[in-house]
Amino acid sequence: MYAIIETGGKQYRVQEGDVLKVEKLNAAVGQKVYFNVLAINNGELVTGKPYVENCAVEAEVLGQGKGDKVVIFKYKAKKDYRKKNSHRQPYTEVKVTALGVEPSEAPVAEAASSDAKANINMKKAELLEIAEGMGLEVSSKATKAEILAAIEAN
Numbered sequence: 001m002y003a004i005i006e007t008g009g010k011q012y013r014v015q016e017g018d019v020l021k022v023e024k025l026n027a028a029v030g031q032k033v034y035f036n037v038l039a040i041n042n043g044e045l046v047t048g049k050p051y052v053e054n055c056a057v058e059a060e061v062l063g064q065g066k067g068d069k070v071v072i073f074k075y076k077a078k079k080d081y082r083k084k085n086s087h088r089q090p091y092t093e094v095k096v097t098a099l100g101v102e103p104s105e106a107p108v109a110e111a112a113s114s115d116a117k118a119n120i121n122m123k124k125a126e127l128l129e130i131a132e133g134m135g136l137e138v139s140s141k142a143t144k145a146e147i148l149a150a151i152e153a154n
Contacts, residue, residue, distance in 0.1 A: 001042045003099050005035040005057050014057060014096045024090040027061045033094065034058055040100055058101045059094040066090050118151045120144060127151065 002015045008023025027033050034056040039047040046052055066088040074083040118130050127147040131138045134154055138147050 001040075001099055003040040003057050004038045006038055006051075007035050011038065014099070016096055016099055018096045019062065019093065020096075021065075021067075021091040021093050023092070024064065025061070025092040025094075027092065029061055029063055031061050032058055032097070033061060034101070037100075042100065054102060055100050056102070057096060058098040059096045062093040062095055064090070064092055118148055120148060 002013055005012050005014055007025075010023070012020060012022070014020065025033060036051045037048065037055045037057055038051060039045060040052055040055060048055075067090075069086050069088050072085040072087070075081055118127055122130075122144075124144050124147070127144060128138060128140060131147055131151055134151065136150055136154060138150050142150075
């Protein structure tokens with residue numbers, strides 16, 4: 001039995017017990033997350049339009065991390081132009097615990113959203129948006145730390 005799920009703009013073929021790294025989710029270690037099912041095969045293939053109704057894949061969050069470093073190096077020959085940059089993509093490691101469960105048990109997992117808890121790693125614009133959503137009046141000239149303090153005070 002297997003299912004095809006979608007998360008973070010990518011599709012994965014999963015079976016019960018699979019451990020996979022998906023785009024970062026706002027979920028704590030040990031928390032259960034649910035993914036929408038595009039197709040499921042338990043003897044016969046059932047496809048959705050776009051998702052299979054009353055069907056989800058349950059997974060447990062094992063950890064958060066960052067992928068391998070990717071180095072970007074640009075240069076132009078004979079022009080003394082060199083630019084070096086690098087990036088590490090954040091991910092969430094999950095273990096699939098059940099296929100074909102009722103999605104009403106918990107909300108379906110979504111990639112990092114603005115409804116999540118505010119933290120210092122967020123951009124200033126995101127913190128201002130969260131504060132505005134909470135009904136707080138914070139100056140756009142305030143620092144990230146000041147905005148975060150105002151959010152945590154409420």
